Amino acid sequence: MSRFTLNRRDLLKASSLAGGGLLLQMTLPTSVLAAEERALVRSKELNVYVEINPDGQITIYSSIPEMGQGIKTALPMVIAEEMGARWEDVKVLEAPLDQKKYGLQGAGGSTSIPRNFDTMRRMGASAREMLIGAAALLMEVEREDLEARESQVFHTSGESRTFGQLAALAAEQPVPDPEYLTYKDPRAYTIIGTTVSSVDNLVISTGQSKFGIDVDVPGMQYASYTRCPRVGGKAVSFNASDIKALPGVTDAFILQPDDRAGKAAMVFLEGMAVLRGGVAIIGEDTWSVLDAKRQLQVEWDYSDASEDSWTQMMADAKRIAAAGGGEVLLGEDGDDGVDAALADASHQSLEAFYQFPYVAHVCMEPMNCTADFRKGSNGEADTLEIWLGSQFPGQVKEIAQNMLGVAPQNVKVHALRMGGGFGRRAIHDFATEAMAISHHADVPVKLTWTRTDDIHNDFFRVGGFQNMRAAVSADGKLAAWDQHYIGFKYPDRFTVGSGLRGNELPFVAMDNARVSQTMMDLATPCGAWRAPGSNTNAFVEQSFIHELAELAGRDHVEFLLEIMGSPRWVKPGDVNALNTGRAADVIKLAASKSGWGRQMPAGKGLGLAFYFCHAAHVAEVAEVTVNADRTFSVDKVTVAVDVGPIINRSGAISQVQGSIVDGLSTMALQIITMEGGVIEQDNFHEYEVMRIAATPEIDVHFIESDNPSTGLGEPALPPLAPAVTNAIYAATGERIRSMPLSDEGFKLV
Amino acid sequence: MSQFKLTVNGQSHEVDVNPNMPLLWVLRDKLKLTGTKYGCGIAQCGACTVHVDGAPVRACVLPVSAVAGAVTTIEGLAADGELHALQAAWIEHDVPQCGYCQAGQIMSAAALLAAKAEPSDADIDTALAGNYCRCGTYVRIRKAVHSAAIAYNAAKSAKGA
Ligand code: FES
Numbered sequence: 027m028s029r030f031t032l033n034r035r036d037l038l039k040a041s042s043l044a045g046g047g048l049l050l051q052m053t054l055p056t057s058v059l060a061a062e063e064r065a066l067v068r069s070k071e072l073n074v075y076v077e078i079n080p081d082g083q084i085t086i087y088s089s090i091p092e093m094g095q096g097i098k099t100a101l102p103m104v105i106a107e108e109m110g111a112r113w114e115d116v117k118v119l120e121a122p123l124d125q126k127k128y129g130l131q132g133a134g135g136s137t138s139i140p141r142n143f144d145t146m147r148r149m150g151a152s153a154r155e156m157l158i159g160a161a162a163l164l165m166e167v168e169r170e171d172l173e174a175r176e177s178q179v180f181h182t183s184g185e186s187r188t189f190g191q192l193a194a195l196a197a198e199q200p201v202p203d204p205e206y207l208t209y210k211d212p213r214a215y216t217i218i219g220t221t222v223s224s225v226d227n228l229v230i231s232t233g234q235s236k237f238g239i240d241v242d243v244p245g246m247q248y249a250s251y252t253r254c255p256r257v258g259g260k261a262v263s264f265n266a267s268d269i270k271a272l273p274g275v276t277d278a279f280i281l282q283p284d285d286r287a288g289k290a291a292m293v294f295l296e297g298m299a300v301l302r303g304g305v306a307i308i309g310e311d312t313w314s315v316l317d318a319k320r321q322l323q324v325e326w327d328y329s330d331a332s333e334d335s336w337t338q339m340m341a342d343a344k345r346i347a348a349a350g351g352g353e354v355l356l357g358e359d360g361d362d363g364v365d366a367a368l369a370d371a372s373h374q375s376l377e378a379f380y381q382f383p384y385v386a387h388v389c390m391e392p393m394n395c396t397a398d399f400r401k402g403s404n405g406e407a408d409t410l411e412i413w414l415g416s417q418f419p420g421q422v423k424e425i426a427q428n429m430l431g432v433a434p435q436n437v438k439v440h441a442l443r444m445g446g447g448f449g450r451r452a453i454h455d456f457a458t459e460a461m462a463i464s465h466h467a468d469v470p471v472k473l474t475w476t477r478t479d480d481i482h483n484d485f486f487r488v489g490g491f492q493n494m495r496a497a498v499s500a501d502g503k504l505a506a507w508d509q510h511y512i513g514f515k516y517p518d519r520f521t522v523g524s525g526l527r528g529n530e531l532p533f534v535a536m537d538n539a540r541v542s543q544t545m546m547d548l549a550t551p552c553g554a555w556r557a558p559g560s561n562t563n564a565f566v567e568q569s570f571i572h573e574l575a576e577l578a579g580r581d582h583v584e585f586l587l588e589i590m591g592s593p594r595w596v597k598p599g600d601v602n603a604l605n606t607g608r609a610a611d612v613i614k615l616a617a618s619k620s621g622w623g624r625q626m627p628a629g630k631g632l633g634l635a636f637y638f639c640h641a642a643h644v645a646e647v648a649e650v651t652v653n654a655d656r657t658f659s660v661d662k663v664t665v666a667v668d669v670g671p672i673i674n675r676s677g678a679i680s681q682v683q684g685s686i687v688d689g690l691s692t693m694a695l696q697i698i699t700m701e702g703g704v705i706e707q708d709n710f711h712e713y714e715v716m717r718i719a720a721t722p723e724i725d726v727h728f729i730e731s732d733n734p735s736t737g738l739g740e741p742a743l744p745p746l747a748p749a750v751t752n753a754i755y756a757a758t759g760e761r762i763r764s765m766p767l768s769d770e771g772f773k774l775v
Numbered sequence: 776m777s778q779f780k781l782t783v784n785g786q787s788h789e790v791d792v793n794p795n796m797p798l799l800w801v802l803r804d805k806l807k808l809t810g811t812k813y814g815c816g817i818a819q820c821g822a823c824t825v826h827v828d829g830a831p832v833r834a835c836v837l838p839v840s841a842v843a844g845a846v847t848t849i850e851g852l853a854a855d856g857e858l859h860a861l862q863a864a865w866i867e868h869d870v871p872q873c874g875y876c877q878a879g880q881i882m883s884a885a886a887l888l889a890a891k892a893e894p895s896d897a898d899i900d901t902a903l904a905g906n907y908c909r910c911g912t913y914v915r916i917r918k919a920v921h922s923a924a925i926a927y928n929a930a931k932s933a934k935g936a
């Protein structure tokens with residue numbers, strides 16, 4: 027039929043669809059016929075994501091790095107669905123790093139699903155049409171009478187061919203023009219929306235899964251690196267002869283700081299992956315170099331080193347809050363409406379100072395990287411081969427080019443499964459170090475960070491403060507809102523996660539609001555930490571709204587819904603803008619599923635919070651028990667989520683469960699402090715992660731609205747902290763305005 | 776450097792290492808058994824959990840010179856080509872997220888099941904108290920241990936019969 031006839035325009039498209047440019051790169055075909063002939067070389071590859079073996083096994087490539095977010099299962103499910111494959115026939119393999127072929131191969135910001143969903147659908151539908159085309163030829167029937175399902179193509183007569191039987195011929199079919207592709211009716215889905223166990227569970231459960239830390243390269247040495255304890259400092263000298271004499275140690279040397287590695291095309295990575303000054307030790311096994319590291323005595327040059335002090339930051343912030351002011355971001359300075367409403371004697375007003383600490387990522391797998399730099403001889407170019415877990419493996423090539431001058435085509439990156447990411451593995455300082463050590467020592471090296479290295483040299487979730495003022499009218503309505511963010515910036519650039527995002531409640535939905543900020547200078551490295559900004563702003567805003575509901579003597583849910591106003595999309599068509607209708611729906615659902623409004627026994631309380639971020643609307647209700655000795659438990663968390671249709675139900679629930687545990691662990695237990703530029707927490711005995719006994723029951727409900735599917739790695743985390751502190755208030759009458767709860771005398775059990 | 780004889784997953788090995796080297800690094804770097812993970816090195820996280828004569832130990836703080844018994848790691852848990860009931864339950868309940876802690880979780884749980892046929896939630900909380908999961912898979916770990924217990928006992932009585 028005409029819609030699949032090849033013409034030159036289609037060919038251009040086909041080739042860009044397949045991404046390989048296989049047809050056109052060789053020589054531009056002079057005729058369609060020549061092009062069709064060239065298409066025959068495609069073997070059984072239907073496109074860059076799909077291969078089918080004659081035995082029926084379907085291989086689907088996953089191009090996005092996996093860190094536990096389940097993307098390696100979810101995106102292939104979309105392809106399999108549109109193809110008409112049976113999930114049992116599918117084997118998922120990691121695609122090599124090739125961003126020309128696959129587009130951005132990165133994971134961050136809960137964007138992997140929305141960024142790739144349409145492409146996956148297209149790849150599946152395209153493969154399906156090629157299989158149907160092959161079946162039409164083989165069976166000598168009209169393609170309109172054919173349907174692909176259960177890894178077969180069926181004719182209306184009942185006759186069928188398996189995908190395996192069709193594979194070779196299908197691979198020779200013209201690649202369909204995406205404009206004419208049709209997609210399955212979601213009501214007919216058999217894979218999307220089902221519960222699927224992650225594709226790597228067998229290898230993980232049997233200890234076969236390879237993480238970066240498991241890499242073993244012939245001839246490699248093991249390395250440790252000890253950076254200046256105060257960022258910005260550098261090593262002057264160390265007890266080199268003692269260290270080099272230790273058993274298992276082959277060499278030890280100083281590396282000077284190097285800013286070149288910090289250059290990055292992605293703005294949020296700019297300046298991050300610089301080489302910090304320190305001492306490298308290489309040797310025969312991990313333990314020898316870690317043991318030697320403990321015996322290092324280094325003389326440091328602190329002249330440019332951080333002097334950051336958490337105590338000082340807290341004192342400065344309180345002073346700034348009391349003075350008021352700041353750069354006004356929304357509303358007018360001296361705005362009549364806000365100031366008048368705050369001063370109105372008929373109103374009740376409230377002022378509250380909130381605080382949230384720095385926290386670390388502590389990915390379960392400490393940072394590590396294996397690098398093999400080879401100096402080119404006889405005029406050949408230098409090369410680098412590198413193995414690591416990375417959220418943005420393409421960035422490693424930038425570092426290699428900027429620091430070592432290795433051309434991107436001479437860098438081979440092996441991106442392995444990550445033992446956690448949470449934003450930490452978006453920044454590749456550990457790759458910078460491994461490259462620099464291999465470059466200096468002229469051997470392949472595996473650099474392993476200790477847990478202490480991992481905590482001390484994190485790119486922390488930035489701490490901060492907010493001074494909140496608001497008024498409620500005599501009839502219990504929110505009359506004015508004045509929010510002063512007191513955060514941090516670097517001398518030359520912004521600090522990721524510090525500040526307001528501009529689309530927050532309630533100011534996005536009300537008139538009488540003023541938002542201002544004061545940013546203090548910072549040296550401590552900070553970066554993206556699961557739901558940057560949102561994870562702390564939600565705590566402040568959703569807790570303060572509850573404070574105001576209490577002040578007004580109103581039910582929290584009713585007050586929150588009133589703030590939402592009528593159902594509307596704040597910026598129609600923009601998925602990153604709040605939709606108050608979707609918000610109200612999840613709030614009502616969480617409330618009803620949790621039994622909101624019921625009488626609670628003494629010492630127990632329910633607390634609610636809502637937050638919108640990463641295109642997701644999420645409401646949570648926490649049920650807590652607070653004991654007389656101030657131990658507390660979170661007994662249950664009810665979660666209502668609208669991220670559009672769910673792809674893998676098991677994976678989606680898993681992300682929500684993980685976010686609840688992570689949120690609770692962080693708000694109850696975790697704080698990073700620094701004095702004189704030195705990070706004070708050394709290992710898990712001083713920086714705890716929640717253990718199994720404290721795990722609440724987690725009840726997850728999805729509203730599968732007909733909005734596009736969006737990501738769920740982050741957005742279920744921010745509402746947890748305010749839901750818990752609001753519940754503790756309900757149970758005790760005590761308001762918590764600072765995290766972690768362990769510092770407020772509450773112990774999670 | 777000293778010679779040590781180790782039995783790991785039923786196979787005997789001889790290694791020539793520093794007597795202070797923890798078992799963890801002998802397994803990972805010398806025997807290339809990397810299923811056992813490093814997480815903290817101070818017996819806080821459980822990522823390195825293995826069995827010595829069936830008892831769960833933290834391999835990161837056990838010097839190789841102090842290993843007195845047969846070592847089982849995650850790679851050796853499946854016997855005769857059959858998954859351990861816990862491994863099957865881990866897949867069935869889709870427990871892992873990043874997966875890095877899971878070898879340690881499974882090894883701790885395996886020691887629990889061997890000692891207690893029908894563990895309660897409290898038993899699980901105690902047996903797994905030493906195992907962090909940074910990704911927060913605890914809800915599913917509990918579920919999977921309960922369901923594995925049923926299969927494990929059935930298999931045990933079938934063998935005994
Ligand atoms: S690595 Fe052994 S307990 Fe953490």
Ligand code: FES
Nearest residue numbers: 873874908909910
């Ligand atoms: S699954 Fe990632 S730490 Fe447990």
